[in-house]
Amino acid sequence: MSKQSVAGGIKEITADDQVSRIFAWRRGFNAMHLIDLGVRLGLFRMFAETSGATPAQVAQALKLHTPYVETWCTTAYSFGLLEGGEDRSFRLAPYIDQILGNPGHPRYLGGYVRLGTEFATEDHRYCLEAFRTGGTVPFQGRSEAFAEVIAETTAGLQVLSARKLLPELPGLQERLDSGGSILEVGCGTGRHLIQLTKAFPQARCVGVDIDPTSMKAANAAVREAGVAQRVSLIEADIATAVAEDSIDAVVMIEVLHEIEPKFRQEVIDGCYRVLHSGGWLLIIDETYPGTLAESRMQEFLFPVQTGFEELTWGNVVPVREEQESLLRNAGFGGDIGRSIVGEGFTVLSVQKHP
Ligand SMILES: C[S@@+](CC[C@H](N)C(=O)[O-])C[C@H]1O[C@@H](n2cnc3c(N)ncnc32)[C@H](O)[C@@H]1O
Numbered sequence: 001m002s003k004q005s006v007a008g009g010i011k012e013i014t015a016d017d018q019v020s021r022i023f024a025w026r027r028g029f030n031a032m033h034l035i036d037l038g039v040r041l042g043l044f045r046m047f048a049e050t051s052g053a054t055p056a057q058v059a060q061a062l063k064l065h066t067p068y069v070e071t072w073c074t075t076a077y078s079f080g081l082l083e084g085g086e087d088r089s090f091r092l093a094p095y096i097d098q099i100l101g102n103p104g105h106p107r108y109l110g111g112y113v114r115l116g117t118e119f120a121t122e123d124h125r126y127c128l129e130a131f132r133t134g135g136t137v138p139f140q141g142r143s144e145a146f147a148e149v150i151a152e153t154t155a156g157l158q159v160l161s162a163r164k165l166l167p168e169l170p171g172l173q174e175r176l177d178s179g180g181s182i183l184e185v186g187c188g189t190g191r192h193l194i195q196l197t198k199a200f201p202q203a204r205c206v207g208v209d210i211d212p213t214s215m216k217a218a219n220a221a222v223r224e225a226g227v228a229q230r231v232s233l234i235e236a237d238i239a240t241a242v243a244e245d246s247i248d249a250v251v252m253i254e255v256l257h258e259i260e261p262k263f264r265q266e267v268i269d270g271c272y273r274v275l276h277s278g279g280w281l282l283i284i285d286e287t288y289p290g291t292l293a294e295s296r297m298q299e300f301l302f303p304v305q306t307g308f309e310e311l312t313w314g315n316v317v318p319v320r321e322e323q324e325s326l327l328r329n330a331g332f333g334g335d336i337g338r339s340i341v342g343e344g345f346t347v348l349s350v351q352k353h354p
Helices: 017-038 043-048 055-062 066-078 095-100 109-134 144-153 155-168 172-177 191-199 212-224 259-273 300-309 319-328
Strands: 003-005 009-013 082-084 090-092 181-185 204-209 233-236 247-252 277-285 337-341 345-351
Touching: 003 172, 003 277, 009 095, 017 043, 017 095, 017 109, 017 319, 043 055, 043 090, 043 095, 055 066, 066 082, 109 144, 109 233, 109 300, 144 212, 155 191, 155 233, 155 247, 155 277, 155 300, 155 345, 172 233, 172 277, 181 259, 191 204, 191 212, 191 233, 204 212, 247 259, 259 277, 277 319, 319 345
Parallel strands: 181 204, 181 247, 204 233, 247 277
Antiparallel strands: 003 009, 082 090, 277 345, 337 345
């Protein structure tokens, strides 16, 4: 019998255990494809709208091939995504309506699945060459579909930021209620800015991003949401785009690890510069393990996965020491709030003191 270190100690490990893990991951691969098909073909949405339906009924309603839908339903049942009875009528398993049937729900994960089945799959093909050359395909300028899928992936974090994290920062709500301003750095397609206009109806919102594709989508989205008068969008990083001492809160969601390490200090310095005294910087990002042992700990599993998946985007997930030295070097002297949310996202909050 051999041993392996795991979080919390050392575990006996057998060859069968290792084989089972590979089979489980391989099954996960099929599960992702099954879910992706279910989202794109409208199967989850259809089941979310009924209290039970047979594959034949669903196939007829969605104009799909019945035997394929039969197999999809049996497999989804086997994975625990559907419930069903011996009458071959199926319904969604608990919470799957929110998670895969409703793109507007904060728990929705359809975008995250598609990021894997479509974009990570493309990147994987490119990896064979990239591992020899060190080449990258950066985030910026990929496609509008890619930018939209990213926004769907972070939708839950956007709700958390607008409805909970920002309102809880001491003194911020009062400032924003009396006409203060929020800057989002790396605003992507503008969805979070639209939420901010609703959460803080008196505030002025500014979004900056260096990706022209995302900015085009953001401009269209704020117009469509009827909030174009309250949101300024600037295609730039913040260094020159926003006036010094003009902002009450700066937010960055899944942006820090996307910035090239050599430019990170400049961007965080810019956040400090644009904040009013007493203003807050809120960063939601990921933290890479500082040691090999940490890389098997629950809170680091997701960031390790991101580090691998986004390798050829040129992204490097920062370790805790880097995050803290970026903040300290910029001038943030007080406490650095740190917590973990969801699958392993780090929330950092710091206030600019006089
Ligand atoms: C993963 S996306 C997140 C977008 C958005 N915050 C969201 O949650 O959907 C990261 C974004 O950061 C932007 N970005 C990267 N470096 C930047 C910089 N130096 N200044 C402004 N935006 C930047 C990228 O173009 C991209 O739109």
